Amino acid sequence: MAVSVNAEAPLPGPPYVYNPELERIEIELLLEGVYRHYGFDFRSYAYASIRRRLWKRVEGEGLRSLSELQARILHDPDAMERLLLDLSVNVTSMFRDPSFYREFRELVVPMLRTYPFVRIWHAGCSTGEEVFSMAILLEEEGLYDRARLYATDINDVVLLRARQGIFPLDRMQEYTDNYIRAGGRRSFSEYYTAKYDGALFSPSLVRNVVFSQHNLATDRSFAEFHVIFCRNVLIYFDKTLQNRVHRLFYDSLVMFGVLALGGKESLKFSQYEPCYEKISQAEKLYRKVL
Amino acid sequence: MRANGVGYDVMVVGTSWGGLDAVRTLLSGLPGTFGMAVTVVQHRHKDSTHILRSLLQERTPMPVREVEDKMPIEHGCVYVAPSDYHTLIEPGHFSLSTEAPVRYSRPSIDVTFLSAADSYGHRAVGVVLTGASVDGTEGLKRISERGGMVVVQDPATAESSLMPAAAAKAVPRARVMPLEEMVRFLAMLPVAGAERDA
Numbered sequence: 001m002a003v004s005v006n007a008e009a010p011l012p013g014p015p016y017v018y019n020p021e022l023e024r025i026e027i028e029l030l031l032e033g034v035y036r037h038y039g040f041d042f043r044s045y046a047y048a049s050i051r052r053r054l055w056k057r058v059e060g061e062g063l064r065s066l067s068e069l070q071a072r073i074l075h076d077p078d079a080m081e082r083l084l085l086d087l088s089v090n091v092t093s094m095f096r097d098p099s100f101y102r103e104f105r106e107l108v109v110p111m112l113r114t115y116p117f118v119r120i121w122h123a124g125c126s127t128g129e130e131v132f133s134m135a136i137l138l139e140e141e142g143l144y145d146r147a148r149l150y151a152t153d154i155n156d157v158v159l160l161r162a163r164q165g166i167f168p169l170d171r172m173q174e175y176t177d178n179y180i181r182a183g184g185r186r187s188f189s190e191y192y193t194a195k196y197d198g199a200l201f202s203p204s205l206v207r208n209v210v211f212s213q214h215n216l217a218t219d220r221s222f223a224e225f226h227v228i229f230c231r232n233v234l235i236y237f238d239k240t241l242q243n244r245v246h247r248l249f250y251d252s253l254v255m256f257g258v259l260a261l262g263g264k265e266s267l268k269f270s271q272y273e274p275c276y277e278k279i280s281q282a283e284k285l286y287r288k289v290l
Numbered sequence: 291m292r293a294n295g296v297g298y299d300v301m302v303v304g305t306s307w308g309g310l311d312a313v314r315t316l317l318s319g320l321p322g323t324f325g326m327a328v329t330v331v332q333h334r335h336k337d338s339t340h341i342l343r344s345l346l347q348e349r350t351p352m353p354v355r356e357v358e359d360k361m362p363i364e365h366g367c368v369y370v371a372p373s374d375y376h377t378l379i380e381p382g383h384f385s386l387s388t389e390a391p392v393r394y395s396r397p398s399i400d401v402t403f404l405s406a407a408d409s410y411g412h413r414a415v416g417v418v419l420t421g422a423s424v425d426g427t428e429g430l431k432r433i434s435e436r437g438g439m440v441v442v443q444d445p446a447t448a449e450s451s452l453m454p455a456a457a458a459k460a461v462p463r464a465r466v467m468p469l470e471e472m473v474r475f476l477a478m479l480p481v482a483g484a485e486r487d488a
Contacts, residue, residue: 020411046380046382046385047380048379048385048408048409049378049385049387049389049403051408052389052401052404052405090388090390091390232375233386235359235386235387235388236385236387239383242360262359264372264375264386265358265359266360266361269360269361
């Protein structure tokens with residue numbers, strides 16, 4: 001009589017033991033491979049966050065280890081595309097932190113009025129919610145026609161989405177609420193038309209926006225700006241890369257130019273704090289003074 | 291200070307919106323000399339302000355700070371995870387993230403607990419208090435697997451039993467006790483050296 005074999009039985013082996021040093025080796029090798037093969041440099045990203053996202057990709061690909069993910073990523077550009085989305089998409093909203101936009105209207109807009117032409121850089125613009133918010137604000141302040149907005153991100157796919165200006169319809173209630181609290185002066189619905197389950201924003205809002213791929217980790221400055229927005233982007237970088245990017249921003253700002261960071265980001269933990277003064281108590285708005 | 295390998299560096303505390311009283315009770319029972327870095331993750335509305343920080347500061351002589359990105363983790367301080375971000379614990383400092391909410395929550399208790407387990411291993415303490423969701427269970431399990439200390443409020447004495455009940459069920463090693471007893475227990479835990487605060 002044949003001995004029945006349970007094919008489902010797990011193979012015998014040592015119990016899984018977590019080895020943080022080995023995990024770090026796997027992550028560093030993977031990121032090194034991505035950099036050398038594809039040119040995307042994630043080697044200086046904040047470790048806890050990148051580890052979390054890489055493991056999510058391991059699961060998403062149906063794999064078991066970071067080393068398996070490395071092989072898949074290096075041999076399959078589609079998998080790299082998916083990883084790039086995981087690593088670069090951050091969930092934001094239009095007029096996120098309404099009080100920030102109110103403060104921007106009150107404190108920064110009067111300064112911008114003194115310039116004949118205004119260049120604004122949205123560094124790490126992701127899917128463009130913030131760019132459209134700023135375009136609306138500048139339009140309402142009568143500044144849009146003398147402004148040019150440069151919206152950059154490392155990821156082509158999200159830039160494409162940003163350019164389309166279509167945002168989920170089910171978030172319009174929240175955005176309308178934000179818009180009002182941000183000091184909006186019109187009816188928010190004037191800016192979009194509902195289409196299927198999307199809200200298509202008026203293309204005229206991006207008539208002065210230049211979308212372009214730019215990598216904060218490796219690329220250089222490309223112009224001199226009056227305002228740089230980089231809100232909730234640097235949080236994904238480690239301290240070394242943060243300092244590199246702060247240098248890039250410092251070099252790219254005109255004297256008295258304004259740097260806008262996310263609500264829980266601070267220059268305090270960077271080397272560039274002495275070069276700026278705070279222009280708002282409550283919001284992270286800084287002016288270059290040195 | 292104790293020899294390497296004995297004692298804890300970080301304590302992470304998770305609760306949902308209704309857990310303010312429980313967190314305040316917990317903090318008021320810890321002595322001012324309590325040496326761990328305590329991080330409180332409480333679910334709340336994305337627009338809630340800094341009020342939580344001051345409500346907690348009223349109850350403890352330890353300095354209470356709202357986390358900012360890359361803020362150093364110092365022994366003897368209490369940190370509050372800000373609303374509308376995930377708070378991740380790295381060795382020696384915090385990182386924030388605006389990745390999508392996890393189980394409808396940002397901050398997510400699991401995200402903070404998982405990162406505490408990965409960064410501090412057996413030198414982490416995870417505490418799950420009253421709460422109306424199952425957030426925290428996965429993170430507490432990881433802290434337990436990494437050899438950390440895991441403590442859960444007795445669901446029978448919690449205002450909302452869902453969160454502690456789920457955690458206690460999923461983590462057999464968890465010590466389950468009423469709040470007052472838990473506070474006395476935590477106050478007695480040994481604290482590791484400060485050498486990791488680079």
